[in-house]
Amino acid sequence: MDLPRITHHGAADGVTGSCHRLQITPDQALLVDCGLFQGEDAAGDDTLEQHQVTFPVHDLLAMVVTHVHIDHIGRLPYLLAAGYQGPIICSVPSARLLPLVIEDALKIGFTRDERMIRRFLDVVDERLTPIDYNTWHTVLDDPGHTVRVRLQRAGHILGSAYVEADIAHHTAGTRERIVFSGDLGAPHAPLLPAPKPPYRADRLVLESTYGNRRHDDRRNRRQRLKAAIDRALANRGTVIIPAFSIGRTQELLYELEGLIHNAPVRSDGTDWRNLEIIVDSPLAARFTAVYRDLKPHWDAEAHKRLRAGRHPLAFDNLYTVDDHDEHLQTVDYLARTGRPAVVIAASGMAAGGRVVNYLKRMLGDRRHCVLFVGYQGAGTPGRAIQQHGPDGGWVDLDGERHTIRARIETISGYSAHADQKGLVDFVRRMRRPPHTIHLVHGDPTAQQSLRRALEAWAEEAGHALTVHAATPDPP
Known part of the structure; x- marks a missing residue:
């Protein structure tokens, strides 16, 4: 197995259900988001089985939340039911908002028993680990690896972030920066500062919801x-x-x-x-x-x-x-x-x-x-x-x-999502753009259109770039 390896347990061949796993070593991984499937992404009437967490959770160092929309955090109850016991890392505003979203999701999809809901929210509250924007947080530091994560403003909703994962391989003497975009906001959105791209990314997991469209100003x-x-x-x-x-x-x-x-x-x-x-x-x-x-x-x-x-x-x-x-x-x-x-x-x-x-x-x-x-x-x-x-x-x-x-x-x-120009700008404005981009969170038409736009930019810039649509990891 080539490591670090990125696998997708949602939002790979659809728009909802965002859930991405970064396998760092054979027995150490990070999870970025764990959201519900909605619309055509939902498997008919049998969504209960679809939302069950079937991937391993015992090796997760942390779950990192990009933002608190239900298609990014709605499977959190299923994750905890599967045995996940680690921290839930998020921005400071997201830590205020996340319990409200989960409480509402529990009432709609699980139970209206206030005592049960309160017990679950108490567990979530114990796990929440809010971190400030632009601040490195170490999730692993051992003789083999040091793994840090940093959240940067994504401009999508209050508290939204893209995730920088910095992995130092001590034995090999190498370092890799992997970025998960979450949902990137459109520029000039009310209330929120526009997202600024990171200095560098070796690999980028990029949303493509509006990868084939341009927004009104x-x-x-x-x-x-x-x-x-x-x-x-x-x-x-x-x-x-x-x-x-x-x-x-x-x-x-x-x-x-x-x-x-x-x-x-x-x-x-x-x-x-x-x-x-x-x-x-x-x-x-x-x-x-x-x-x-x-x-x-x-x-x-x-x-x-x-x-x-x-x-x-x-x-x-x-x-x-x-x-x-x-x-x-x-x-x-x-x-x-x-x-x-x-x-x-x-x-x-x-x-x-x-x-x-x-x-x-x-x-x-x-x-x-x-x-x-x-x-x-x-x-x-x-x-x-x-x-x-x-x-x-x-x-x-x-x-x-x-x-x-x-x-x-x-x-x-x-739209709270960046359009095609905003997504391409997020990549091209990095000082050290990625060599590989995994497109997620978009329908096939949007992904194909964004892929062509990114490849056209890379060719014009003389930058070696591989862009591919993510594929779901089998259960």
Whole structure:
């Protein structure tokens, strides 16, 4: 066996289920992420077996978390059930957010027994090892090897990181730097500093979610967001935005606060300052509160707003919906009255959660708009609405067929993922770029397109580079 060796137990031939293993010696390894499979990546109704951890855990020195989205940490309960007893290394913000995500995942997929959940979270809390960005953390130091990991800002969601693993082989007198990108954020994303590439990487495991696309720039996407809401004001309808509770929701609130702050009164007398922005997700509200607590990790632009006395995540027009009865009343009120509003609700791919109730009531009404601002995985209701909605199609929601008459819009620029240019720039701006890149976390079309773009850059730069799509490790 050639060592160190990288194997993939998720997100190799799909977008979700990120889980990558770095085998350093025959009996010592690192694990980077351990996420759930979603959409078409999920194996039909038998996801329980699919999510079981079948790879060895006894030799894991540590699990390193890139960020706390469920497709990167959702298999943590399965990992611990398989016997993993080591540390869970993550950034300082991720250590605040991870227990909230896991608690929600347990309630949805395992149990609602509060005592059992609390016992599990206590175990997780004991294992969490938060480390500061740009700080080396030693996970192994013996006569054969020294292995250190370092987290750098990835700009995807608060706390997100890419992982540098530095491996010194004392016997051979060599050193290798292997980088796992996690999910890289788009430049100029609200609230978060843009990711900066590492100085060097010998090998790189690189995400490719948007490897075949280019995003709108921030000014254009903000204008398109404003235009969609202006139409809702004119139509007396609701803009429904399916968004994940962490990351996308907070970025949208930040942008909406800016639009409301700068909006003039419209010629028809309607006023953005009277527009209700509704976050219908208790989990999103909890995440937003943590985001507010973690202001030191915001970017310079956000701090400028704070110094001006503005509150980007707690403004006057913002309302949160907590309990289920209030949620049902809100859906009914907006569907009946036609009061203009913006509703942000999970899940981001419309595969479940409260957003489904809004869609059931409003998809058939032309006054309303469904606005997608993130990736819609193949096999999800969000992808079906996105594809078939503009042609007056239909979508299956909870086993019922719903005709789509509402306006359907997509703003790709709000993706929390880097596009093809951002991914290529991450590689080419390294002072010592990698000789090998493993593409993960993307569908085949995206991976092939990114591979061609990376090979074209390497040829032009005269850099020897091998790029290949990762393949899943057999169970």
